[in-house]
Amino acid sequence: MIIVELNFIGMVFELFIITFAAILLILIFRKYLIKRHKLTRLLFIIFINYFIAIWFSLISKVLVVFQVILVQDGSILAWILNLITDFRLSEFFVTFAIFLSYVLKVNVFEKGYNTIQKFAVIIYGILTCIYVLFIYESGNTLLDIIAFLIVFIYMVMVYTPFLRRAIESYRGVQEKIYRQAFLSLAIMSVCFMLIFLNFAIDRLFIFLGSPGFTVFYFLAWIFALAGIFGAYYGYIRPKTSEQ
């Protein structure tokens, strides 16, 4: 019973998060309608993927709260439902969003792709997708912890250079509005990286016998929320009043 109650709390919390994510998504889409630029479209696709990831996480809580019984009959449907309940489908969409974030980072901050870095990001991304979708065993928390850590490392791979460039830009400009925007993007990068670290720690506690939904679970979503605000102040807010 306690699991259902905890999942209910998680469901309400994630509903709150997904509301903010939906608002951000609408604002990015509005921005795209104004700008009609390929990078705005790319940002929109990135956040669609993050939104879907949150959506599937929410669905997993709904399945537990409404006590939907998953029949483990080896069917594709059972496999997909397992992937949803253990966050794997969410991790898949997050991985895709991270890869697109790398493309965005290169296009806004760099003069071109670094070949070695590009292949490292592509290969690691493919391996991450294979792991989160196929290296799975229902109830095996250790495999889930590894999955969270793999995605966390991918986040670090892409968002650390993003963070560095955002800080450099923050230091390089004088105007308050742009400094604030770059600082917001730096905060967004840190927050995004910390989400999966906290989820991994939460799973570690589950592995050690906790029923889950530890403080790290909530911290992860708080970082997601902070990241959403960072993205808003970094990408959307500057000069909005002029438009």
Added chain:
Amino acid sequence: MISVEKVIQDIWIMSEAGVVLYHRVFDKKVDEQLFGALMSALNTFAEQISTGGLSSFELKDKKYIMIKQDGISYIVNSSTKTKEKKVKEQMRSIVTKFSNLYPKEFFDNWDSDISIFEHFEEQIKDSLQETIDRFEKAFW
């Protein structure tokens, strides 16, 4: 297009003889008389500071910093509001780039043609401005 208020605004690179080898002017609408007075002040200043020396002065709302290295004087200005540490950091980068591209030996055979230094523009092209231009086009 957003014009970023740069940390370093104007740059002058002058030879020992006082010839301006390279200059980049941020605000092209500088009063001519002021510019004449400024160049005179810069020349005097450049003569006075010794090699490796660094000096600074304020004129109107701008702060000027000068460095002399291998007989070449580097003069930059910035807003008085800008932190001097930041300006010096960027200035050192400019000095290093110029002295690497045109070392002391280069000037032994130099035919006094200053057009050769026009290429230096590309070396110090502001990547930050490019980044901001991209952000402006796509998001801001």
